[in-house]
Amino acid sequence: MTYNVQIKVMPLKDLLDPQGKAVLGGLQNLGLGAVTDVRVGKHITLQVDADTEAQAKSIAEEATKKLLANPVMEFFEIEMIN
């Protein structure tokens, strides 16, 4: 069966996020001063062939650790969509 896996990869909370800061400046120039903080990360969707949801999740975790996220600078969250 094919499972749809959603992965969110964001810069660690303690690190500066220059891209987020740039977006924040842009929003303020557009008059959206109500936005006080922005952080920008990646959103990745995978289609995974696996027998069970748990197996699909473990494959997605392996993919994230090996290629998609850099643990020195990023954290990730994995969500399964049936």
Added chain:
Amino acid sequence: MTYNVQIKVMPLKDLLDPQGKAVLGGLQNLGLGAVTDVRVGKHITLQVDADTEAQAKSIAEEATKKLLANPVMEFFEIEMIN
């Protein structure tokens, strides 16, 4: 009050996603052949000062339409986190 808004911006389903294709190739080289499709987009978190959740959501929508997403190539989803 400050609201935490999560925004997912992904390439439209009908469009090619070269970054996703590159990641897919990388995963297959790593032996993760169970992954059959990858799409890569952006995940953005905003902190929005607003009186109500509905107001915060409408500010986030405006920000997304004006700056964060390109509707020609991308679609977005907004989720509020209390």
